[in-house]
Amino acid sequence: MQYVIIGGVAAGMSAAMEIYRTDDSAKITVLERGEDYSYGQCGLPYVVNGVIPSIDKVVARTVEQFRDKYGIDARIKTTVTGLDIEKQEVEALDLETEKPLRVPYDRLLIATGSDPIVPNWEGIGLPGIHAFKTMTDTKKLMEDLTDDKKDVTIVGGGYIGLEMAESFNTRGLKVRLIQREPQVAEIFDPEMAKFIQNEAERQGIEIILNESVQSFSGTDKVEEVRTDKASYQTDLVLLAIGVSPNTDFLKKTGIHMLRNGALIVNSYQETSISNIYAAGDCASHYNRVKKMNDHVPLGTTSNKQGRIAGANMAGHTMTFNGIVGTSIIKFCDLTLGRTGLSEKEAKALNLPYEVMASEARTHAGYYPGSEELHLKLLYHKETHKLLGGQIIGKKGVDKRIDVLATALYAGLTTPQLLDLDLGYAPPYNGVWDPIQQMVRKSGLV
């Protein structure tokens, strides 16, 4: 069986390894347009601020390891340009020789990920304006962060914008973050996002809301950012306004896509064309809470979907049972956790919901070192089933958000949260966990 995988990072190489483990006689070819394989993009902001001392540390396995240890035909600098569905062949271009090539497949996985959106704003091509996604992007950015670069502007206040704001701030740079919307981190509700903004201000990071970047100018490099309301002098710009699935090369195939170009897959990771699978940032992600296909491009989902795609391609049967929309972000001294639906999403889906919110301490007040947690929960007005949760605080966010994510996956109701047998000892928790304290305070039970 000839397996071809397009894209050599999280989803692609999770699939390759699963095929390798499942099918002893597998012939696996991976076509990757870049030079790096199997690395953790999630670690890159911490390479920029030096918390991770060397970029090589984010590489899980090198191209050479895939070739020499696992016998995978792992190619680099090979970009896929189209598919011949009738002949089951991938059309590609060798970027070094500029020669076109065709690679036949029995089973094909599209794991091309997503690219940062780079808008066609005036001056966008000026040196000093960076998109941030790959190891190559990170190396270019770090080369450009010379000592004369003191003032950095980030466009976009989503999780990559926030992580990079922290990263630059730790390097001692003056950071300005411009966000078109009236709040940062739109995956949180506005009153929760306020805690993030307060933390930014406490750290000396300037947050500019309700301004839309329109152009850049400068002589040899970017020197000024213009919005619809003002202009700002700057030494460097980082764009973080979202990502778009890398599926343009498939448009002519008629393969089914979501409106944003993500490939629609079923629970086996199969696309609408036989023998073609998709996984990761370029694919759809069934959302168990919304009960519909969604696009939430995250590393954790890419690895899961890649593994499942690989198993199914190699003849096993595995299903991807969907996401609930969980994410966690470190922003300076805060941890930001969310799962399920925000109020905006619940409204868009016309779901009748109620909210409960509270402040709680991370552990028993009499034991030193407890910190404040801000919690919010959405639940269905009639069934009382949990719909979503948001937690922000300095510590203890990670375990509570994962409790809520597990509860959401299991379809628990809010009163059932009180039944959960959660770990308690004074250094770690209260006798009632903060989530349970919130449910009790709500008077619902």
Ligand SMILES: Cc1cc2nc3c(=O)[nH]c(=O)nc-3n(C[C@H](O)[C@H](O)[C@H](O)COP(=O)(O)OP(=O)(O)OC[C@H]3O[C@@H](n4cnc5c(N)ncnc54)[C@H](O)[C@@H]3O)c2cc1C
């Ligand atoms: C800065 C940053 C921080 C992040 N932090 C987190 C985090 O904390 N938690 C989390 O869960 N997720 C995080 N993510 C998201 C996570 O990294 C991605 O969801 C994950 O890498 C997606 O994996 P993938 O294999 O689907 O796609 P990618 O990692 O994008 O890999 C796709 C590969 O396909 C190649 N490719 C594309 N088109 C072609 C073509 N036509 N021909 C050949 N090759 C092609 C690309 O070069 C690329 O190497 C972060 C991402 C970034 C950028």
